[in-house]
Amino acid sequence: MKSKFDEFYYENDAKNHPASEYWELYDKNPREAIQKYDDHMFCPLCKLAPLSVARGYQRRYFRVINSNMNKHAVNCSYRYNKATQKETYKFYKELDETDIRNRLVSCMNRMLKGPSQNENKIKSTSKQSEKNRNNNFLDIQGDRGQRKYLPHKNLNASNLDEDIDEQKIYYGRCALWLYQYIPLEEEEIKMYYLKVLDRNNKKQICEIAISTYVYNYLADELSQIPQNKKEALNYYICFSGILQKGMYSYKCKLKDSRLLVLEKE
Numbered sequence: 008m009k010s011k012f013d014e015f016y017y018e019n020d021a022k023n024h025p026a027s028e029y030w031e032l033y034d035k036n037p038r039e040a041i042q043k044y045d046d047h048m049f050c051p052l053c054k055l056a057p058l059s060v061a062r063g064y065q066r067r068y069f070r071v072i073n074s075n076m077n078k079h080a081v082n083c084s085y086r087y088n089k090a091t092q093k094e095t096y097k098f099y100k101e102l103d104e105t106d107i108r109n110r111l112v113s114c115m116n117r118m119l120k121g122p123s124q125n126e127n128k129i130k131s132t133s134k135q136s137e138k139n140r141n142n143n144f145l146d147i148q149g150d151r152g153q154r155k156y157l158p159h160k161n162l163n164a165s166n167l168d169e170d171i172d173e174q175k176i177y178y179g180r181c182a183l184w185l186y187q188y189i190p191l192e193e194e195e196i197k198m199y200y201l202k203v204l205d206r207n208n209k210k211q212i213c214e215i216a217i218s219t220y221v222y223n224y225l226a227d228e229l230s231q232i233p234q235n236k237k238e239a240l241n242y243y244i245c246f247s248g249i250l251q252k253g254m255y256s257y258k259c260k261l262k263d264s265r266l267l268v269l270e271k272e
């Protein structure tokens with residue numbers, strides 16, 4: 008199955024954007040969207056292969072057409088297929104926690120942040136630097152030794168319920184606040200809920216339940232997050248888990264402190 012992208016790298020501001028940004032403008036003014044974005048959108052990972060837009064009434068997505076596949080960087084995961092459920096399950100079952108943490112940090116840096124000032128300078132001189140970058144942090148070995156990439160999703164994508172029962176790496180530029188759950192007539196915190204909001208409209212996308220045990224390992228970072236919604240702060244967030252549909256938003260339980268990385272924007 009060819010990869011469909013629910014985010015794109017926009018060369019004019021050197022950042023990744025969720026596909027919804029394109030469609031919001033497109034629905035208001037198609038010509039403006041096409042003029043602004045088409046021919047300026049690239050693979051969100053290697054930033055080299057151009058994206059084409061499918062504008063079907065029911066089927067809207069971004070893809071890299073066959074004749075452009077070889078424009079992905081040599082080490083770009085999107086040259087390969089997504090890991091199957093079985094392969095993904097096996098990966099997380101035999102998880103090396105240091106390895107996954109490194110992957111999440113790379114994911115945050117490559118998928119969410121723009122290039123640093125230094126990188127910008129290099130970039131203006133050649134595209135060569137892109138080719139040598141760490142583009143394979145999502146890769147694992149499939150059943151038969153072939154390269155595959157781990158399921159992952161931008162939290163700002165509109166289709167979060169797609170393949171929802173498989174464990175994925177979720178990442179996004181979101182506003183965060185932390186709710187401490189203390190049961191009635193008790194004094195001790197029973198559970199922490201990290202509330203992940205859309206940074207623009209402050210609607211809750213998901214909440215991550217964090218036990219007090221896991222919290223202890225993350226206390227330095229989590230204690231800096233505001234404890235009420237009105238003060239929610241913008242963060243880069245990346246975590247791995249299985250989302251479930253809850254009453255008000257998606258929810259997820261953090262199994263290990265090394266499955267979550269955060270950085271204030």
Ligand SMILES: [Zn+2]
Pocket residue numbers: 050051052053054055056079080083084085086
């Ligand atoms: Zn690529």
